[in-house]
Amino acid sequence: MTSETKDTSVTSFNEIANMFTSTFSEVDLALFAASEHEAIGMEHFLIEPKCNRNLVGVFDFESFHSQKFCDVEDFSGAIEYDEIKQYDWDAVHSNIAQEIQKEKLEFVGERQVAHDEVLNGESMRPTTGEEFILDAKPVDKVGNLDHGPCKESYLGNQGLESLPPDLNERDCTAAIADMSSGSVSAVHFTRNQNSPVLDQMTFQELLEAFRSMFGRETSVTDEHWLKHHVLLGLRNQVGSDNGLNLIKCDTTSYKTEEKTVCSCSSDSSVGAVDSINCILGDENMLVGWHAERKGLDALKTSSSEFSEVELCSLDEGDKAVVAKKRLRKPPKRFIEESLETKSRYFKGKSGALRSRKCPKGFGASQLICPEKSFKGSCIQVPFGLPVEEGHTKTTASYWESEDCRGDRLPSPKEELDTEPCSAPSPNRISEYEFVTRSNPRKGSSHRKHHISWSPSEVMKLIEGVTKCGVGRWAEIKRLLFPSSSRRTSVDLKDKWRNLLRASCAQLQSKRKELQPSSTVVARATEVGLVKLKQGKKQAVHRVPDSVLWRVRELAASTYPYGRGSNSEVSFTTPVAASFRAASNTMSVALSTTVSG
DNA sequence: CTTAGGG
């Protein structure tokens, strides 16, 4: 639809309406479309709204425009043109407004292509087909147009706002027209950011541009001077783009909620405002803007029908998006991660879970490691860093794959810490773990977790299973992986699963040899732990078979939830375990085991 | 929330 209406002269409302949608530059249009169909973040829209500028005059204000535009859009169909104007008038210069109202306004909303021509006030007419003229319809009629009102208001508003006092007397139409053209040019520049364009402009054009840009005319006849200023203005604008955008956002939020706004916006808005002031050099605009804003707000409130549909729909979500957007620099993932980490730490009790979603806001760096256990090595990573405490090598290296089938052994230290035998207290483990984890693991990519399981972890897991029984991942998690940043109960489960699988495979093969006699089993269990330590220390590669064995055993014995569980039972010593195992085949629950 | 299972 874009191309069709391009060169069509406006004759009917429909056409006009279409034009709005279609006439905007493809880009703009695209945006529109996007916005319309998907209520994409406003920011998107806001950022792009340059298209509207054309109508308005003066790039002045993209922010303004956008804002207005949005606002207007919101009630576009619903609001009476008169009303809008009324607001405007009230807000700004009523006299001018009136004139404007009476007059038919012509807007040129052409695209860059035509800008050269357009620059000439006279050439506002569509010459290239790229540009189109919007004939302002009589007020009443305008109301019918979807976008009509917006434009109208723009003009009115913009004109009013941007028009310097001296212009009041001027023929509004003319003035507006001029502005339009000027603005257009300005816009173009802005958009293209091609100052070169200026070179091609005629003096007249420059004047126009200047006027539109600064809201006033200049008596200066120096072309260079004009160019320079225009250029500066453009740059300014461009430079302040962010600001503008921000402001837009701000505005947006404002509009919707009047004062709401996000904290962040406030500053930005300020900046934006400043920049705007700079650009315009005329505070009137701001005033007008604000005033208008109010009016619009009021209007908006009255008719919200379109707000959602409209491109600029400003719904909560959008606002939120906008707001968030600004805040959130780091990918959500990171945030989540960090939060997660944090929450985890905090979460003592339920501990097992990794709360995927953190209740807390995403804050910047949050850190947390409140607990004493890990203070030093907090995982906390500010944005940018992956929370993942990568596996540095330590752990990872040992057993790379989660499946322990691997053959690597755990690092000595880890092993020591986690020695089952030693039966490290949960705390200790946790602490240990924490350290282990946080430090070593950092390296890995953000990928959330893919933290390989360290031998110690595996051991702990096993321990946990032993104690708590299979299936009680949460509990195990809580007991053995309390502070561990990652490793949720689910993870444990998964790991267990993997271990089991691995063990099966490996053990089976081995078993053949070793043979699964009870003795063997016993031995396995018994030795297992020991071996684990040793093995780990010794061979980096070997996955502790013992571990696997253990896994297997445990799996067999403790599987059922209730079963194993004497959660409280002290961790069975290897001996005990072995004993048990030996005594009755693995069937006996190791966990239940022994107390003594 | 927790667990299990599937992707």
Add this chain to the structure above:
DNA sequence: CCCTAAG
């Protein structure tokens, strides 16, 4: 590891 379904 992550996600989702189910209890």
